[in-house]
Amino acid sequence: MKKTLLASVALTVLAGVAWAADDEKAIQALVDQYISTGYQQGEKQHLERLKQDETLITCSETRNIPSPEQAKAIIEREKATIKYPEGNKMLGNWEKGKEVFNTGFAMRVGVISPDKADKPRGGNCYACHAADPKEVAAGNIGNSLTGYGKMRGNSEETVKYTYDKIFNSQSMMACSNMPRFGHNGVLSPEQIADLVAFLVDPASPVNK
Amino acid sequence: MKNVLLPGLLISSLALTAVYAAEEPNADAYREMTYGDRDANPALLVVDRGEELFKEKRGPKAVSMEECDFGLGKGVVKGVYAELPRYFQDTDRVQDLESRMITCMTTVQGFDEAELKKKTYANEKANEDNTDLEAIAVYIASQSDGMKINPPTAHPKEQEMIKVGEALFYHRTGPLDFSCASCHGADQKRIRLQNLGNFSKAGKDAQKAIGGWPTYRVSHAAVRTMQHRIWDCEGQMRLPDTEYGAPLSVALIAYLTAQAKDGTYVLPGMSR
Numbered sequence: 001m002k003k004t005l006l007a008s009v010a011l012t013v014l015a016g017v018a019w020a021a022d023d024e025k026a027i028q029a030l031v032d033q034y035i036s037t038g039y040q041q042g043e044k045q046h047l048e049r050l051k052q053d054e055t056l057i058t059c060s061e062t063r064n065i066p067s068p069e070q071a072k073a074i075i076e077r078e079k080a081t082i083k084y085p086e087g088n089k090m091l092g093n094w095e096k097g098k099e100v101f102n103t104g105f106a107m108r109v110g111v112i113s114p115d116k117a118d119k120p121r122g123g124n125c126y127a128c129h130a131a132d133p134k135e136v137a138a139g140n141i142g143n144s145l146t147g148y149g150k151m152r153g154n155s156e157e158t159v160k161y162t163y164d165k166i167f168n169s170q171s172m173m174a175c176s177n178m179p180r181f182g183h184n185g186v187l188s189p190e191q192i193a194d195l196v197a198f199l200v201d202p203a204s205p206v207n208k
Numbered sequence: 209m210k211n212v213l214l215p216g217l218l219i220s221s222l223a224l225t226a227v228y229a230a231e232e233p234n235a236d237a238y239r240e241m242t243y244g245d246r247d248a249n250p251a252l253l254v255v256d257r258g259e260e261l262f263k264e265k266r267g268p269k270a271v272s273m274e275e276c277d278f279g280l281g282k283g284v285v286k287g288v289y290a291e292l293p294r295y296f297q298d299t300d301r302v303q304d305l306e307s308r309m310i311t312c313m314t315t316v317q318g319f320d321e322a323e324l325k326k327k328t329y330a331n332e333k334a335n336e337d338n339t340d341l342e343a344i345a346v347y348i349a350s351q352s353d354g355m356k357i358n359p360p361t362a363h364p365k366e367q368e369m370i371k372v373g374e375a376l377f378y379h380r381t382g383p384l385d386f387s388c389a390s391c392h393g394a395d396q397k398r399i400r401l402q403n404l405g406n407f408s409k410a411g412k413d414a415q416k417a418i419g420g421w422p423t424y425r426v427s428h429a430a431v432r433t434m435q436h437r438i439w440d441c442e443g444q445m446r447l448p449d450t451e452y453g454a455p456l457s458v459a460l461i462a463y464l465t466a467q468a469k470d471g472t473y474v475l476p477g478m479s480r
Contacts, residue, residue: 030372030459031379038456045448049382056380060387063378107383110449112329112439127399137400141391179384186383 046109059175071174078171082164083182085189090163090196091154097198098132098205100191101125107186123166123187123195128178131198132205141177149200149207162196251346251424251476254338254431258347261340267317276312278305278348289352290473293462295363302369304461306345306435307453328452329436332428341452345433346422346476353475357418359465366462369455373463376456377407386445388460402480407467415471418464423477431476434461 035050055074058066066074084090103122108115125131130138131145138144152158164171167182167189181187187195198204262273262285278288279296293304299311313319330336338346360366380387391399392407405413422433432440438457439450450457 027368027371027375030368030455031375034372034376034454034456034459035379038451038454039442039448040451047448049447052379052381056385059385060375060379064389064393105384105446107446108443109446110443112331112449113333113443139398139400139402141394141397141399177390179386184383184385 040110042111044109044111044114049109055170055174062175064175064177066174074170074174075172078168078174078180078183079164081180081183082167082171083189084163085193090159090193091200092190092193092195092197094194094197094201094204096191097194097196100187100195101131101198102135105186121186121191123181123191125195133208134205145199145206147207149202149204152200154200154202158200159196162199163192166192166195246474246478249424249476249478250429251350251422251431251478254343254424255347255350255476257338258343258345261344262347267313267319269316269318271317273309273312273317273344275316276308278308278312285348285351287352287355289349289475290355290358291360293366293369293458293465294360295365300365301455302363302365302458302462304434304453304458305348306341306433307458309341309344309348310453325452329432329439330428330430332425332430335429338431342422342431342433342436345435346431349422349433349473350475352473355473357415357465357468357471357473359462359469361466369459369462370466372455373459373461373466376460377463382446384446388441391441391444407464410467410469414464414467418468419471419473420475420477420479422475423479425479427480434464 039045039047039050041047052060055077058070058074062070085092100122103120103124105124106115106119106121125145126135126138128139128142129145130140131148133146148162149158166187168180169176169178170180179186182189182192199206201207265272274283276282277296277298278284279291279294280288289305292308293302295302296308296311301307303311310321310324313324314321324341327339328341330338330342361370377388377392380390387393389408391397391404394408395406395413397404397406405417407414407417418434421437422431424430425432435450435452435457438460439452442448442450
């Protein structure tokens, strides 16, 4: 009697797990279907932007909390994507970097309110980070970068860390909330080198 | 009377904007302040226009939208928005207010769907007046002013829609790797100086946001609906234009509205 009961409990639990997994699959299938019908169609819409890479699939499925194994796989994969400027010059011009830090992303697509294709692209870093203490309109999704170079110096190590972080934020932190600016082609390696200078150069307002 | 009121209001809202630009330019403070004088909300003019459009016999079939069912029976407007999105048997779909309006205007009034969707939102950069769709939506929604946010969740398709919306909320894509959760996934976050509600949990933030839409957006000088807000945020994510009333947007709205349950609608809203 007890045995039968136990067995049937086990069966129900198993069925429950199987059902939950099926349920998740069904939801995911609807997610994919709704994405494919959820946007206006046509060349101007750049529907290729809706395609996720493996990293974003993991981050979405785990709601940005990947398992240690998944995190390791992401970091390895993303590290391998980093490209450096001509002559490995990772430290650019801070005044140019100041501009890039402040300028919006551009890159809007669609027909209702698109950006011109040649609109200068920026990192819109103030959306998420404080930096120059004179800029009060700074967001707080990322940590404050005020005094960045004062605290970390401008050694080769710091320069490379900062360059890599901006080129591909997920090469250090899997599922980081920060865009992979270089990897996604939003910013060029030269623009990223200028941003590094803005953060670490002792003459930059960030470090005044 | 209302026309006399408007210039005065515009001046005072300009003054408000100036004060906030100098001190604390965030939408919350602005909202608290403007809610104090709701009779002065320019959206009320758009609500009146929406009411006329709603009641007028329109479309190839020359019938009024009073012939439509928004969930509480044919002709009922009061309280319908408070119980949307919901499952509709006739379309076998979960629909939000705006997708349901399209159903009504095509099946009952005989309008062409593609034609209706050609111009969904007023272009604020060209100083356009609100579109008919925006006016009708804010009229219907405003008939739930003061009511509890109470979307039904008994039907399996309603439960499913909320779950799909939740998954979409965390779905990262586009050149900036964003999902809704990138900006609306934690407490007390800001993009520049704009406060971002945390909609990853049920309660206060979602209630305040959902409870105040449709809203008169001062920076657009126009009424905006939830479909527009979703389109706007998808644009911030650098994704394509969302399709008006498609299941993608409805699922996100169903999720947000479920997170906002038991809040109160204060409509029409007014915001930055």
